[in-house]
Amino acid sequence: MGVAPQSVRNAIHRRPPSISLSAAVRTLTPPARVPVHVRSFKTPLSHSSPRTPYKTPSKVPPFPLVPPSRLIGVVMASSGPVQKSEEEWQAILSPEQFRILRSKGTEYPGTGQYDKFFADGIYECAGCGTPLYKSTTKFNSGCGWPAFFEGLPGAINRTPDPDGRRIEITCAACGGHLGHVFKGEGFNTPTDERHCVNSISLKFVPASQSN
Ligand SMILES: [Zn+2]
Numbered sequence: 756m757g758v759a760p761q762s763v764r765n766a767i768h769r770r771p772p773s774i775s776l777s778a779a780v781r782t783l784t785p786p787a788r789v790p791v792h793v794r795s796f797k798t799p800l801s802h803s804s805p806r807t808p809y810k811t812p813s814k815v816p817p818f819p820l821v822p823p824s825r826l827i828g829v830v831m832a833s834s835g836p837v838q839k840s841e842e843e844w845q846a847i848l849s850p851e852q853f854r855i856l857r858s859k860g861t862e863y864p865g866t867g868q869y870d871k872f873f874a875d876g877i878y879e880c881a882g883c884g885t886p887l888y889k890s891t892t893k894f895n896s897g898c899g900w901p902a903f904f905e906g907l908p909g910a911i912n913r914t915p916d917p918d919g920r921r922i923e924i925t926c927a928a929c930g931g932h933l934g935h936v937f938k939g940e941g942f943n944t945p946t947d948e949r950h951c952v953n954s955i956s957l958k959f960v961p962a963s964q965s966n
Contacts, residue, residue, distance in 0.1 A: 837883040837929035848882065855953050856882045856931040859923070864899025867954025871895070876961040878903075878952075882931035887911060887957070894944055900934065901952045904944035911950070924950060931956060 839847075844857050854860040864870075869878070873895075878888040887910045888903045896902035912927045913936060921935045934952040942949055 835926070835928045835930055837885075839929070844882070852881055852955055855955050859932040860953075861934070862900070862953045862955055867900060869901040869954040869957055869959060870899060872901070872959070874959065874961060876959055876964075878957045878959055880926040880929060880931055880933075881956050881958045883926060883929035884958070885910060885926055885928040887926060887933070888950070888952075890959075890962075894942065896942060896949055896951070898949075898951060901954055901957065902942075903950040903952065904942070904946045904948055906950060924952070926956075933957075 841857065845853055848856060851862075855862060873893060874890060876890050877886050878890070878893075878901075879886050886907055888906055892903045892905045894902055894904060906924075910927055911933065912925045912930075914923045914925065915921075916923055916935075921937075924933045924936050925931060926933060932953075933956045934950065937949045937951065939947055940949055941947070
């Protein structure tokens with residue numbers, strides 16, 4: 756008693772840079788409990804006196820002393836500043852925006868508003884308004900969706916799909932699904948990356964309005 760198992764100590768120090776809400780809860784909850792129990796058991800033993808009899812560990816509450824709301828707060832802060840419930844997103848997005856941004860859908864190729872669109876400006880997240888791409892990084896990939904070779908610094912998170920075949924890209928601020936990123940396809944761009952983005956996940960702001 757008093758020393759956490761190796762696996763738990765590893766979990767305490769593991770700080771993944773990007774993690775889904777459900778995965779973060781699974782990761783954070785057990786380590787948050789362990790230090791509380793260890794401290795509760797050890798402190799009375801080392802400082803107890805005959806006048807303050809030590810309470811047996813069995814009377815220590817079995818639940819974590821950190822309220823669940825505090826744990827959720829930590830998780831929310833690490834997954835982006837814009838947090839809304841699914842009901843709130845449904846209220847502000849169109850059904851098609853919700854299907855793609857929040858349910859990770861894909862629009863039909865060649866149908867998007869910005870597929871063959873090359874005006875000068877900034878592309879913002881259609882969900883939360885965070886700037887994501889400059890028009891100067893957009894190129895014509897011919898694939899049927901808007902393509903960018905680079906996102907604005909820190910604006911976009913990357914997460915492997917569950918099947919490990921593709922890398923999903925999401926808005927770092929709200930978690931909205933943008934599309935996927937592909938590398939090494941041979942496009943003549945500075946990064947040799949293609950951010951394949953659903954038009955409906957984006958909102959274009961002309962240069963004349965964005966500065
Ligand atoms: Zn967003």
